Amino acid sequence: MFDKIENLYQSMYQISYGYLIEQKRDNIKLIKKIIPQIQEFVLWFLEGNRFEIEEELYQEMQSYLLQVLEDITNAIAQEDRVLLHDAVAYGMMEYLKMFMDSKREGTEDVNI
Amino acid sequence: MSIFEENLKALSAVYPQMDQLIKEAKEKIEPEIEIIEETSYSGERIIKIKKEDRICYLNGKRNIEEPAQIWVETVGHLATNSPVFIMGLGNPNYLKKLVEGMENRIAIIIYEPSFQIFLDFLEHVPLQRWMEKHLMVFWVKGLEGLDDKAMDDIIKRILRYETLRHYRKLILPNYDVLFPEEAVSFLRMINEVTKDVTVNYLTQMRFANVSITNLLDNVKYLCDGFKTTQLVKVIPNDIPGIVVAAGPSLNKNIQELKKAKGKALIIAVDTAIKPLLAAGIIPDMFTIVDGKKPLDLVQKESAKEIPLVTAINANSEILKYHTGMKFFYNEGYAIAEQILVRADWQYGGVDTGGSVATSAFSLLYKIGLTRIILVGQDLAFTGNRSHADGTFEKVMKEENTAGFIMVEGNVEKEVPTTASLKIYLEWYDKYIEDILEREKGCFRVINATEGGAKIKNTEIMTLHDAIEKECTKEVDIQECLGRLSPMLDEESRKWAVEYLDDIPDKFFQLAGDAKKAKKLYGKLDKVCNKRNMDSKEYLSVLKKIEKSIKKIESNSVVYQLVNETMVGQRYVLLAEQFEHEDSVQAEGKEMAREGMIYTKYVSEIAELFGEYMKELREKESLEEK
Numbered sequence: 001m002f003d004k005i006e007n008l009y010q011s012m013y014q015i016s017y018g019y020l021i022e023q024k025r026d027n028i029k030l031i032k033k034i035i036p037q038i039q040e041f042v043l044w045f046l047e048g049n050r051f052e053i054e055e056e057l058y059q060e061m062q063s064y065l066l067q068v069l070e071d072i073t074n075a076i077a078q079e080d081r082v083l084l085h086d087a088v089a090y091g092m093m094e095y096l097k098m099f100m101d102s103k104r105e106g107t108e109d110v111n112i
Numbered sequence: 113m114s115i116f117e118e119n120l121k122a123l124s125a126v127y128p129q130m131d132q133l134i135k136e137a138k139e140k141i142e143p144e145i146e147i148i149e150e151t152s153y154s155g156e157r158i159i160k161i162k163k164e165d166r167i168c169y170l171n172g173k174r175n176i177e178e179p180a181q182i183w184v185e186t187v188g189h190l191a192t193n194s195p196v197f198i199m200g201l202g203n204p205n206y207l208k209k210l211v212e213g214m215e216n217r218i219a220i221i222i223y224e225p226s227f228q229i230f231l232d233f234l235e236h237v238p239l240q241r242w243m244e245k246h247l248m249v250f251w252v253k254g255l256e257g258l259d260d261k262a263m264d265d266i267i268k269r270i271l272r273y274e275t276l277r278h279y280r281k282l283i284l285p286n287y288d289v290l291f292p293e294e295a296v297s298f299l300r301m302i303n304e305v306t307k308d309v310t311v312n313y314l315t316q317m318r319f320a321n322v323s324i325t326n327l328l329d330n331v332k333y334l335c336d337g338f339k340t341t342q343l344v345k346v347i348p349n350d351i352p353g354i355v356v357a358a359g360p361s362l363n364k365n366i367q368e369l370k371k372a373k374g375k376a377l378i379i380a381v382d383t384a385i386k387p388l389l390a391a392g393i394i395p396d397m398f399t400i401v402d403g404k405k406p407l408d409l410v411q412k413e414s415a416k417e418i419p420l421v422t423a424i425n426a427n428s429e430i431l432k433y434h435t436g437m438k439f440f441y442n443e444g445y446a447i448a449e450q451i452l453v454r455a456d457w458q459y460g461g462v463d464t465g466g467s468v469a470t471s472a473f474s475l476l477y478k479i480g481l482t483r484i485i486l487v488g489q490d491l492a493f494t495g496n497r498s499h500a501d502g503t504f505e506k507v508m509k510e511e512n513t514a515g516f517i518m519v520e521g522n523v524e525k526e527v528p529t530t531a532s533l534k535i536y537l538e539w540y541d542k543y544i545e546d547i548l549e550r551e552k553g554c555f556r557v558i559n560a561t562e563g564g565a566k567i568k569n570t571e572i573m574t575l576h577d578a579i580e581k582e583c584t585k586e587v588d589i590q591e592c593l594g595r596l597s598p599m600l601d602e603e604s605r606k607w608a609v610e611y612l613d614d615i616p617d618k619f620f621q622l623a624g625d626a627k628k629a630k631k632l633y634g635k636l637d638k639v640c641n642k643r644n645m646d647s648k649e650y651l652s653v654l655k656k657i658e659k660s661i662k663k664i665e666s667n668s669v670v671y672q673l674v675n676e677t678m679v680g681q682r683y684v685l686l687a688e689q690f691e692h693e694d695s696v697q698a699e700g701k702e703m704a705r706e707g708m709i710y711t712k713y714v715s716e717i718a719e720l721f722g723e724y725m726k727e728l729r730e731k732e733s734l735e736e737k
Contacts, residue, residue, distance in 0.1 A: 020182045025288060078166055082203075082285045085179065086172030 001044055002099065008037045009096040016089040019081070027084050028076055038092065042069055045095070061095075068092050115238050116231075122240040123250070133256050134234070141227045141254050145290075152176050157236065159202060161229070161290055168286045170202035179285070180205035184213040187280050192216040193247075195270045199223045199298045200284030201233040211242040219247040219270050223263070225287070225294035227254040253294065267305045273313040276306060307535075322403040322427075324673045327445060328615075328725050329428035332732060333438050334451045335608045339599045340421060340441040343479040346592040352376045352483040352558075352582045353476035356395060357469040358383035359490025360508065361563030362500035365575040366391045369487065375583035376485070379421070379476065381468040382430070384488060385410045387502035394418060396589035397439075399472045400426045407433055409503070419593055421475060424448050437593060441475070446669045447615070451608045455599035467536045470543075477547060483556045485578050490564025491537045492519065492527035520566045527565055541568040558582065613729055618670045619722030625667070626715035629660040633707035640700035650700060657707065664714065674717045678710075 011034050018024035031038075045065060049058045068091035075084035113121075124131035146162040150173065158171035172179065183206060190196070196210065201224045210220065224230045230252045242248065249270075251263045271279060281302055288295040354376045356362070356369065362384065370393055372378060380388055380395035382405055388395055389412050398410070399421040407429040417436040424440055431438065442452055469489055476484050488500060496510045516528035519537065529537070547555050548569060559567055560575040573581075600608055636653045639645060665671060 019285075020179055021186055023183070023186075023282070025285070078168055079289050080168040080286060081289065082169040082172055085285070086169070086174050090172065090174035090178075 004037065005041060005096050005099050008034065008041060009093060009100060011037070012088050012093050012096070016085060016093070019085050020089075025081055027081055027088070028079055031072065031084060031088060032076060038069070038072065041096070042066075064091075065095060068095070114235075116235045119234045119237075119239045122243050126243060126248075127250075130250075134231075137227055137255050138231060143228055145226055145228055147228060147232050159232065161202065161226075161286075163290050166290070168290055170200070170284065170286055171205065176203075176205055177209075180209045183282065184209040187213075190214050190216060190218050190280070191278055193219055193275065194278040194280070195219045195221060195275055196279070197221045197223070197267075197281040197298075197302055198284070199225070199282070199295060200229075200287040201237075202226075202229045202287070203284055204233060204237045206282065206284060207242070208237075211246060214246065217246055219249070221249045221251065221266065221270060223251045223253075223294075223298050225253045225291040225298075227252055230255075264301060264305070267301060268308070271302070271305050271309060273309050276309060323425040324677050324721070325724065326403045326428045327425040327447070327673065328721065328728060330422075330424050330426070330431050331448060331451075332612060333431060334424070334440060334448060335600060335605050335612075336598050337438045337440050338596060339452060339455055340439050340475055340479070342596050342599060343439065343475075346595050347377055347479055347481070347589070348585075348587060348592075349480040349482065351481070351585055351587050352485055353481040354378045354485045354487060355469055355472045355476065355489065356380040356384045356388065356487045357472075357489040358387070358499050358503050359488040359492075359561060359564055360494045360497035360500055361490050361561045362387060362488030364562050365487065365560070366393070366500070368575040368579060369393050371576075372485075372579045372583045374586055374588065375579070376587070377476065377481065377589055379472050381472060382409050383468075383499060383503045385415050385418075386412060387500050389414050390502050396593075397421055399468055399475070400430055401468045401471050403427055405430065405468075410434075421472070423471075437596075446672050450611060450669060451600070454604040454607065466532075466539060470536055470539055473540070474543070477555070482551070482554060483558070483582055485558045485560050485575070485582065486567070486570070487560050487575055489559065489561050489567075490527075491533045491540075491567070492521070492529040492563075492565040494521075494524075494527055494563040496528070521564065522559060522561060522566050522572050523563050527563075529565055533565075537565050537567065544569045615670065616722045616726035616729065618667060619674075619718045619725060622664065622667045622670050622674065623715045623718035623722060625660065625664045626711045626718060629657065629664060630708055630711035630715065632657045632660055633704045633711060636700060636707070637704035640697050640704060645697050645700075647696075650696075664711075670718065670721070671714075673721065674714055677717055677721075678713050 011030075015027050015030045018030075019027050042065060046062055049055070053061065068087050071083055071087035071091065074080070075082075075087060120131040120134060123134070144163070148160045148162060148167070150158050150160060152158045152171065152173045154176070156171075156176055158169065158173060158176060160167055160169040180203065187196070187210070194216075196218055198206065198210075198220065199222075201207065201222060207220070207222070224233070230250075239248075249266060251258050251266070281299075283295050283298065354369070354372055356378060358381055366387060369378065369388070369391070373393065377397070378393075378395045380398045382398060382400040382402070385395070385398050386409065394414065395418060397419045398415070400410075401423040403423075403425050405427050407427065410430055411433065416434055419437040419439065420431075420434050421439045421441070422431060424443060424445060440448070440452070442449060473484060473486070493511060493513050493516065496513050497508045498504075498511060499508055501507050513528035516530060517534055518526040519529050519534065521527040544555075544557055545568065557567070557570040558573050558578045559570040560573050560578040562574055566572070598605075632653060636650075636657065639650050639653055
């Protein structure tokens with residue numbers, strides 16, 4: 001799953017880069033293409049508290065992730081590029097980064 | 113005082129009456145959108161817009177700063193006076209970051225397609241300090257006096273050739289979703305102005321040298337010439353005007369034109385003269401604008417006496433060859449204007465549109481005709497030919513039009529055309545649309561070309577039908593024109609001759625002033641080269657330079673001509689003005705370098721023109737004697 005998370009993060013990074021740096025306005029079309037991967041990640045996260053995070057925090061994180069997903073869905077429905085970029089770059093990617101960071105930390109531990 | 117009131121005060125200080133206009137519009141404008149306020153996750157006010165069935169955010173709710181911050185970083189360093197065009201105020205962060213991030217004073221032109229969003233912005237964002245730092249121009253849909261036409265003029269003033277490579281534009285995210293038509297028109301307007309600016313520059317480059325020598329050669333004809341505005345007095349406005357251009361389709365219906373003689377004002381472009389005369393048709397007038405059109409195109413004995421409508425800088429060989437009545441329009445050359453204003457008649461110009469046929473079309477409209485028939489105005493390579501037979505060659509050859517731009521045709525579905533012809537086609541589309549709006553539909557254009565590209569808002573007809581339907585009243589154009597006297601009376605003519613005799617001295621005066629200015633720039637360079645620059649001396653030299661430049665510019669009658677000849681040099685220097693130097697000393701040195709080059713050219717060219725005009729006047733005086 002970690003590889004999938006990394007791929008998803010890279011795809012989102014490219015889309016956000018295009019939006020911010022190149023002022024491209026095609027993020028809706030591009031995000032639509034990776035909806036299955038987004039759904040897979042969300043389901044995986046909601047399936048269980050894999051990192052044994054404190055339960056209350058985990059509940060909050062679940063609820064926030066669902067909020068992000070709802071924003072993505074609404075943004076696509078309304079063709080709202082601002083909300084979509086905001087939900088992807090400052091919502092979903094933050095989550096993905098968290099798992100990538102934890103993976104890196106784990107790798108470092110092994111190496112040590 | 114509320115933020116809104118403070119903003120109105122700041123705006124009206126720069127744009128008088130704007131506060132009043134805003135207050136009036138606030139009462140009148142019907143809401144088209146709903147502005148929904150929200151609070152971002154970090155507590156800032158953000159808005160989303162409900163328009164019809166759609167709701168879109170204008171700011172993100174998780175991070176309201178970063179998109180604007182990154183955009184400003186990608187804009188990078190902007191030189192002084194660089195123009196930035198922004199569509200949308202709904203997310204003020206973009207403007208805020210731009211205003212705060214740019215050290216040099218820049219020109220920010222803001223287009224807001226929603227008056228409601230503009231009001232919301234004025235209620236929440238203090239503008240005064242931003243307006244002190246930069247030039248800010250607001251263009252708001254629905255605000256009186258700030259329509260598309262006004263904006264077109266503003267963009268033209270701000271977007272000059274030397275600023276082209278420094279300008280930036282941005283449509284705020286979601287504005288293209290919420291206001292798609294306005295976004296397209298915003299971009300189109302900027303693109304059209306950039307295209308016009310480039311075409312004008314290239315045309316000036318092409319004609320710079322011949323244009324001024326033609327003008328100096330031709331200016332004497334004003335003494336016995338006529339103004340196009342005099343035509344209004346004698347041409348009845350209930351007859352149609354016919355513009356005969358030299359497009360390839362003229363071959364098809366040239367013979368029909370005989371039936372229109374004496375029933376319309378027939379004005380031919382220079383290139384159509386030979387085929388018309390060969391077909392036994394003498395047009396009522398013909399027109400030239402091009403400084404490089406060869407004499408050969410009109411070199412026919414029977415063309416000499418046909419009344420001519422001409423630009424003052426058209427090929428002087430043609431004007432010399434032609435012996436009939438010459439009609440001039442005002443093109444804004446100060447040297448000619450001085451004479452034109454002496455004539456007891458209104459001040460008038462023609463919109464040239466870039467080609468001889470478009471200027472003929474504009475002339476017919478401006479003298480009050482309400483029906484114009486176009487003939488031979490293909491604006492395309494109909495049948496893969498560029499012109500009608502008998503123009504440049506007896507029978508025009510077919511050309512390879514592969515790779516040409518294809519446009520909708522009058523007869524054929526599509527016809528090949530070139531980029532420059534397409535510019536004229538677009539000119540017609542817009543010009544006719546504007547006239548129809550202005551005249552509230554009381555204006556008709558019949559395209560009787562029977563081929564070529566389709567011009568919007570024209571009625572497509574055969575020339576046979578157009579003449580039968582429209583040319584129903586008899587008119588003797590030569591009798592009408594015969595009623596006119598030259599624009600200058602005897603006393604004004606005498607004054608004009610003396611004025612022209614004085615022109616060489618004006619050039620020599622300019623050359624002398626430019627030499628003095630060059631010396632001052634040299635002094636500035638010396639001051640800036642000192643290790644410890646004396647700032648008092650620096651400012652004193654700058655003041656002298658300013659005075660000296662003002663003197664040069666005040667000699668506008670001849671300075672304008674010198675300046676136009678230097679298109680290339682002027683561009684290089686003006687473009688360099690936007691480059692930033694690190695210290696006052698370095699800037700002073702750069703200013704001195706540019707100033708010395710510029711004044712050197714001014715003095716050299718002024719001297720050359722002075723000598724040229726002196727010889728010309730002496731020769732003319734001998735000829736007169």
